Amino acid sequence: MDSALRIEDVRLTPILIKDPPLLNTQGVHQPLTPRLVVEVETRGGITGLGETYGDTAYLALARPLAAALPGRSVTDVNGLFRLAADVCGAAPAGVVDGRVDAGGLRGVRTAEKLRLSVVSAFETACLDALGRSLGVPVHALLGGRVREEVEYSAYLFFKWAAHPGAAPDAWGEALDPAGVVEQARRFEAAHGFGSFKLKGGVLAPEREAAAIRALAGEFPGRPLRLDPNGAWSVATALAVAAELGDLLEYLEDPVTGTPAMAEVAARTDVPLATNMCVTTFAEAPEAFARGAVRIVLCDHHYWGGLHRTRELAALCRTYGVGLSMHSNTHLGISLAAMTQVAATLPQLAHACDTHYPWQTDDVVTVPPRFRAGRLAVSDAPGLGVDLDRDRLADLHRRWLDDDGTLRDRDDAAALRRARPE
Ligand SMILES: O=C([O-])[C@@H](O)[C@@H](O)[C@H](O)[C@@H](O)C(=O)[O-]
Ligand SMILES: [Mg+2]
Incomplete structure (x- = not known):
């Protein structure tokens, strides 16, 4: 050696x-x-x-x-x-x-x-x-790229205009369908994204379905996804799926757990995707056998790295399950890693999620730029970021300098602090 x-x-x-x-x-x-x-x-x-x-x-x-x-x-x-x-x-x-x-x-x-x-x-x-x-x-260490660019999806959120006690951020408030459409327009104008994912589980399900319909009206034919992170009952998930039907590229984790996902999947044609009920290899056999998901969102942070992401891709291919990519809040190093591994996955047929456009901080010298919603795959040595x-x-x-309050992400605690009622 x-x-x-x-x-x-x-x-x-x-x-x-x-x-x-x-x-x-x-x-x-x-x-x-x-x-x-x-x-x-x-x-x-x-x-x-x-x-x-x-x-x-x-x-x-x-x-x-x-x-x-x-x-x-x-x-x-x-x-x-x-x-x-x-x-x-x-x-x-x-x-x-x-x-x-x-x-x-x-x-x-x-x-x-x-x-x-x-x-x-x-x-x-x-x-x-x-x-x-x-x-x-x-x-190249993963076998080489099969594409020159990786497509990403605009990740839309319901949001407040500001953190409590702070000045409004550049995005403003989005608490209704019009706010979501405005956010999507800005994402499209700034980064050229062609598909849109809306984080749900925040408003009443019918308001979130209305936001998807508003997006479909504004961006006809574009792939749209809704992800309430398992917040709904089976009945609600089925009602939203029936209402939105073909408007959805996929419905992501409408309910919690493989048995409930399987129940929804059996009663709708809308493809179900997950980054919650299949997040380890041990969880895959039951979910695949029960037909609970048609698409798994890979995430190299969850699965143990870039090689294991490719192992997940092989498993999904074996079982005829589609592959997309999940994101949580991250910076440019993770985005470079996501792009490198995504470039090697032939069956990645959905635009990848990324939170990156929401971040104003980074630790890389040259922040990545999306063009037409895509990132060019770097051929520079390593990840291609410094x-x-x-x-x-x-x-x-x-x-x-933090006293410990913010060193652990806890969205529920943050909401309780902001809105004690
Ligand atoms: O950042 C968030 O609020 C997301 O909800 C994140 O925590 C999820 O892991 C994620 O993006 C998802 O697709 O479920
Ligand atoms: Mg999700």
Whole structure:
């Protein structure tokens, strides 16, 4: 093994980034939300980047993994899973409690999901370092790209004009169908997105269906998705599916859990998609056997990295299940990783989700630009993004200065603080 590829040092930098008051079924996004930047430096002096959730539970698992990496090779990404199982220990008490994840809306929070989300950032950083060392893009390490551009979808949210006590943001309020259509127009004008996803589970279901109808009126024939994150009953999901029918490209997690999803799926022709009931390999067999989902949203943070995202794609292909891509709040390192892996997935037939246009902070030197809703797939070595160290230091300072209130994303707590009633 080339000793230049051995890991010399690993740096973890938790940061807080600005986030607008976007609403979901749990509550509202906090004004600042945590992310973790992982840097893996080789003995050859090359640094690879990764990004993942930065809440304290993830940090607690990332620290021992970072400490165990020096001396190992950046080529040994398969070994990360065993290593993480050995060194990370249990998730901190109280965070794996069988409830739906407070910030991620990714189904029930388990120790394995937390660990895989941490491993994903180390895997990405190792692949970035390996690609830079070899002078090849990350997609080449995954078998090569099958497309030159990756299409993304506009991610629309019901939202407040401002966080409590703060000045209105640049987007303004969107609490009705007209507000959603206006937001979609602005997304289209700024980034050229051709398809639209609306985060639901916020207003009454019929108001959310009305917003989809308003979008269909404004953008005839465009793919539209609605995602209430499991907030509805089976009866409500069936009523919305019957009302919207062909207007929907897919309905995402209308209800919670595989049995309820299967019940809805059996009684509607509208395709059901998920990033909540199939988020680990263990959850796939039952959901696929019951026909609960027609599309799985992959997410390299959830599944343990870019290689495992490709394994998920193979599993979906085997069972005739479609593939789309999920997003949570993220920065440019994650977007670069999403784009690299998406470029290698032949059956990715839906535009990928991204929260990126909502972020005003970033840690990469050149922020990505969407053209016609697409990002060009970088052929530069590694992920094709560089770290802005000054920006990283500023955002880390924000994390250090926080008294702990915002170091964990909790949309429900943020809503309770804003609207105690
Ligand atoms: O950021 C949000 O509010 C989303 O609801 C996010 O937490 C979800 O994980 C996600 O985007 C989804 O598609 O379910
Ligand atoms: Mg979703």
